[in-house]
Amino acid sequence: MSETRPILRLGSRGSPLALAQAEAAKARLGETHPELAAEGAVEIVVVKTTGDKQQKRRLAEIGGKGLFTKELEDALFDGRIDVAVHSMKDVPTWLPEGLSIPAILEREDPRDAWFSSKGDSVAALPEGAVVGTASMRRQAQVLAQRPDLKVVNFRGNLQTRLRKLGDGEVDATMLALAGLRRMGMADKATAVLSTDELLPAVGQGAIGLEVRADDARAHDLVAAVTHAPSALRVNAERACLDVLDGSCRTPIGVLAEFGEDGKNAAKVRLRALVAAPDGSRVWRAERAGAAEQAESLARDAGAELRKAAGEAFFEALADIF
Numbered sequence: 001m002s003e004t005r006p007i008l009r010l011g012s013r014g015s016p017l018a019l020a021q022a023e024a025a026k027a028r029l030g031e032t033h034p035e036l037a038a039e040g041a042v043e044i045v046v047v048k049t050t051g052d053k054q055q056k057r058r059l060a061e062i063g064g065k066g067l068f069t070k071e072l073e074d075a076l077f078d079g080r081i082d083v084a085v086h087s088m089k090d091v092p093t094w095l096p097e098g099l100s101i102p103a104i105l106e107r108e109d110p111r112d113a114w115f116s117s118k119g120d121s122v123a124a125l126p127e128g129a130v131v132g133t134a135s136m137r138r139q140a141q142v143l144a145q146r147p148d149l150k151v152v153n154f155r156g157n158l159q160t161r162l163r164k165l166g167d168g169e170v171d172a173t174m175l176a177l178a179g180l181r182r183m184g185m186a187d188k189a190t191a192v193l194s195t196d197e198l199l200p201a202v203g204q205g206a207i208g209l210e211v212r213a214d215d216a217r218a219h220d221l222v223a224a225v226t227h228a229p230s231a232l233r234v235n236a237e238r239a240c241l242d243v244l245d246g247s248c249r250t251p252i253g254v255l256a257e258f259g260e261d262g263k264n265a266a267k268v269r270l271r272a273l274v275a276a277p278d279g280s281r282v283w284r285a286e287r288a289g290a291a292e293q294a295e296s297l298a299r300d301a302g303a304e305l306r307k308a309a310g311e312a313f314f315e316a317l318a319d320i321f
């Protein structure tokens with residue numbers, strides 16, 4: 001049996017969602033490059049996350065930033081993989097020296113999905129209901145709208161969360177619609193929350209492909225599959241986050257969209273918010289303008305929010321670690 005060596009090795013985390021995203025990247029690469037459509041040309045390499053001890057050390061060390069991306073980046077540097085496939089939501093705004101993200105795939109719907117048998121929106125929940133989420137962004141926005149609700153930490157894969165919901169451990173929870181769609185489970189959601197009710201996270205619903213900056217071959221293969229409008233939106237959102245310099249414990253939502261109807265490719269609208277984790281304060285900024293200006297508009301919105309919330313607010317959140 002002759003051994004066929006892959007032309008491109010895609011690194012992925014092992015979760016069902018990560019693997020679905022890696023398959024989507026592989027399919028897109030195959031559509032664009034005929035040589036990558038051949039059996040065995042693109043290999044998906046599962047990069048195992050290191051032990052819990054290691055993870056704990058990292059979490060303390062880096063405050064959670066890069067927790068989901070670090071192992072894949074190590075594999076890139078080691079040459080075990082040529083491309084790292086990421087949820088852009090999990091990618092810090094600063095990349096390690098020597099790495100770049102030349103491609104963002106066409107973005108899925110960035111909205112959050114709602115799960116509850118007690119009401120089909122945040123507003124519809126009964127007084128004092130319990131919402132499960134580990135996301136500061138979701139927690140803060142839910143409490144801002146409904147200070148009477150109780151938010152509890154909530155983790156686990158989709159099946160686990162749905163079971164906990166069914167068991168009555170919580171009355172409602174939220175997940176990114178994009179992830180559900182990619183796993184063919186969007187029909188399990190009760191409703192989709194509007195972006196006015198819950199502003200999504202930076203990069204939510206977008207898949208990014210990261211390579212070593214000095215690997216011209218991988219870079220060029222990957223760059224050819226980028227979806228320019230999605231990249232523009234995600235890069236603008238990341239520019240805003242960069243100015244805000246938030247940790248994963250800072251409740252931040254940012255969404256860039258095209259036009260008023262989301263379709264006019266020449267115009268971009270960006271909404272951003274920063275909130276206190278308990279929802280007691282929310283600062284919002286909005287910008288609209290030419291698409292070429294997206295990143296500077298985004299930085300400007302970020303600067304406005306930084307100023308409005310005040311340095312003391314960001315320092316207090318940083319102290320949580």
Ligand SMILES: NCc1[nH]cc(CCC(=O)O)c1CC(=O)O
Nearest residue numbers: 087089175176178179204205206
């Ligand atoms: N933080 C975990 C994470 N990172 C990306 C997604 C979903 C997929 C996406 O946003 O592209 C999720 C799960 C979730 O928030 O429901």
